[in-house]
Amino acid sequence: MIITDVQVRHFLSTTRRHSDSAGHAHPGPPHQVKTSILTIRTEDGHEGHSFTVPEIVRPHLIDKFVRTVLIGQDHRDRERLWQELAHWQRGSAAQLSDRTLAAVDVALWDLAGRALNQPVYKLIGAYRDKVRAYGSIMCGDELEGGLATPEDYGRFAETLVARGYTGIKLHTWMPPVSWAPDVRMDLKACAAVREAVGPDIHLMIDAFHWYSRVDALELGRGLEKLGFDWIEEPLDEQSMSSYKWLADNLDIPVVGPESAGGKHWHRAEWVRHGACDILRTGVNDVGGITPALKTMRMAESFGMDCEVHGNTAMNLAVCAASRNCRWYERGLLHPFLEYDDGFDYLNQLSDPMDAQGWVHVPDRPGIGEDINFDFIENNRVT
């Protein structure tokens, strides 16, 4: 049970997802990206893994903080190890981020599951073994036949419904798209999707994250006429009072915060101040499965749903172990990409979705990722 080693390996993975200058994903030609796998080992040979990017597990963080806290400790002491790492953040000169805490926490949960030959969502305490998915569409673009017009969104939404999705979230156009942001265009895309899919498909929007209060209000009121389920991140989430103002002035539920820091502590303040109608968490956003569950349970005690940000097995595990979230965010999707092709370093999808829109939680030991270790070794880089 005692942790004896923490290892980081880097390898090249091929993807067609490219990040724009604002960090949003768009399709492009295949290219190789450097990916990292963090492995935590115990004296009796058990291992737990998590995937991230090299900057999140760079040597300074692993040597100064992660190894210092973990080596020699009982791997089952996740709460104590998480708390110790979280306390190191204050003295890390902002070097130790919630993303690094998440990578460590996920690997510890994966280790616990693999050591006990149990899926993590069952270790947490499962609520269900399948979760309804919404298709999370990529931000708009200026690609011919991509997501360049409201009609493009409408056509793509039809294909998503045909695939089985019963919910669809639009990320609309944002800079660096030349003419974005534009509330009217956002509403035209939303109207085109509603027209294309009919009244029974659940629709949500994740809008330009820095609209003014007035623009966000106009957007929200337009979405109310289109019967959208929620409006997400239309304002800068650093202004909790702006979200309270928006939630007070809209009927459509306001979801958040996604990207704001502060983990479950700050999300408790959003609830206390009425800054959202539906809370939001995400394993990477709050520093791991451990704080994501704290956020979820806190929301439940206020009678609130808490929707989970992001795909992958770690977020699916949180959804599967919780009653008060309605969806799994499956994405990001684009007409030019085939999401079901998965990742080259995994032998199979961690979030397979049936034709009725249900994602079935893998019952594999650990987080649920079927890792292709041969691929990782054959594509290792320093």
Ligand SMILES: O=C(O)[C@H](O)[C@@H](O)[C@@H](O)C(=O)NO
């Ligand atoms: O970069 C982002 O804003 C997020 O990754 C976004 O694309 C998407 O993941 C999101 O916001 N989902 O709710």
Ligand SMILES: [Mg+2]
């Ligand atoms: Mg979002």
